[in-house]
Amino acid sequence: xxxLDVLQTVPAFAYLIPILLLFGFGTTVGLVASVIFAxxxxxRNTICGLRAxxxxxxxxxxxxxxxxxxxxxxVRTPSALxxxxxxxxxxxxxxxxxxxxxxxxxxxxxxxxxxxxxMRKAQFGESTLAGIVIAMIAMIMDRITxxxxxxxxxxxSGEEDKIKSRKLSMMLVFIAIAITLLAQEIPFLAGWxxxxxFDVAPAINQAVGDFxxxxxxxxxxxKNTIFFFAMLPIKSGMETVVTPYS
Amino acid sequence: xxxxSEKPAVIWSVTVGILFLTILLRDNFSWLxxxxxALTVPVTESLNASMAxxxxxxxxxxxxxxxxxxxxxxxxxxxxxxxxxxxxxxxxCVLAYRASGCDWLFNRHFGFLL
Numbered sequence: 001x002x003x004l005d006v007l008q009t010v011p012a013f014a015y016l017i018p019i020l021l022l023f024g025f026g027t028t029v030g031l032v033a034s035v036i037f038a039x040x041x042x043x044r045n046t047i048c049g050l051r052a053x054x055x056x057x058x059x060x061x062x063x064x065x066x067x068x069x070x071x072x073x074x075v076r077t078p079s080a081l082x083x084x085x086x087x088x089x090x091x092x093x094x095x096x097x098x099x100x101x102x103x104x105x106x107x108x109x110x111x112x113x114x115x116x117x118x119m120r121k122a123q124f125g126e127s128t129l130a131g132i133v134i135a136m137i138a139m140i141m142d143r144i145t146x147x148x149x150x151x152x153x154x155x156x157s158g159e160e161d162k163i164k165s166r167k168l169s170m171m172l173v174f175i176a177i178a179i180t181l182l183a184q185e186i187p188f189l190a191g192w193x194x195x196x197x198f199d200v201a202p203a204i205n206q207a208v209g210d211f212x213x214x215x216x217x218x219x220x221x222x223k224n225t226i227f228f229f230a231m232l233p234i235k236s237g238m239e240t241v242v243t244p245y246s
Numbered sequence: 247x248x249x250x251s252e253k254p255a256v257i258w259s260v261t262v263g264i265l266f267l268t269i270l271l272r273d274n275f276s277w278l279x280x281x282x283x284a285l286t287v288p289v290t291e292s293l294n295a296s297m298a299x300x301x302x303x304x305x306x307x308x309x310x311x312x313x314x315x316x317x318x319x320x321x322x323x324x325x326x327x328x329x330x331x332x333x334x335x336x337x338x339c340v341l342a343y344r345a346s347g348c349d350w351l352f353n354r355h356f357g358f359l360l
Contacts, residue, residue: 147345147347180329180333
């Protein structure tokens with residue numbers, strides 16, 4: 001547990017250098033950094049889930065004559081599954097927060113690199129859009145994984161349901177293959193149609209530029225007021241007033 | 247009762263006393279004012295050296311891990327670039343639907359297909 005605390009509190013940038021020295025450079029290294037950052041919540045949740053399994057469940061397993069292996073995999077793990085899947089959810093979110101940091105050491109053409117690249121060029125609109133994409137991916141993955149976590153262990157499905165859901169999965173795979181094959185013929189299915197691309201980044205840049213040009217005086221006055229009446233007094237107070245000898 | 251931690255008044259008065267003593271003496275002893283350079287533990291050099299040694303002697307293990315992890319990433323990249331966006335969207339929607347726990351809704355409307 002203390003090791004997990006250390007891994008979670010050490011700033012991500014601090015272990016980028018050792019990772020670079022040991023693992024090299026590239027996409028995989030970003031993956032390693034994300035894993036180091038993201039696995040502590042997973043481990044923590046798994047430990048908590050396995051510890052929180054009620055004694056009565058374990059005892060009923062023992063009374064049914066389960067050996068150690070069966071007790072772990074068929075009694076404890078299913079009861080803790082919900083907590084473990086919540087850990088998966090947390091780990092997913094943690095690794096998504098590493099998208100931008102990881103692209104510093106391994107990114108060439110990914111979404112995190114897009115944010116950094118456009119930020120360096122002060123392209124507000126482009127970097128905002130890339131950030132929104134990351135946020136949306138995070139939201140979708142969060143909803144899906146937490147949905148799976150909440151669903152698990154709640155409903156006991158019978159044999160008939162299992163067959164039905166297996167049939168359903170097969171049908172969905174079939175549909176996916178069918179779309180893939182159709183996409184070879186229909187260009188609309190293969191690539192996002194050019195006509196539907198609407199780039200709002202220039203408009204955002206224009207709006208921000210106009211806003212700054214229009215309200216420059218007001219923004220400056222707010223900044224100066226805060227600077228002169230709040231921050232400078234605190235700074236000089238800290239420097240000269242507190243100790244008797246300074 | 248002999249334990250110092252059970253007497254917060256003593257500890258805090260001693261602390262404040264030392265604080266004022268150091269403020270009074272700081273003009274006479276410069277090392278009270280600024281942390282002396284000689285007391286800086288020279289760990290950075292040895293850390294660099296040990297890290298370099300570690301990287302050169304055990305680096306191949308980590309390079310092997312990188313090589314191993316490269317394959318699933320390359321696989322995922324190739325797969326995602328091969329799949330049309332419609333299929334990716336479809337799979338995501340299906341996953342989200344399964345996660346939502348509304349299977350019964352599907353069974354009610356499309357159950358006859360199965």
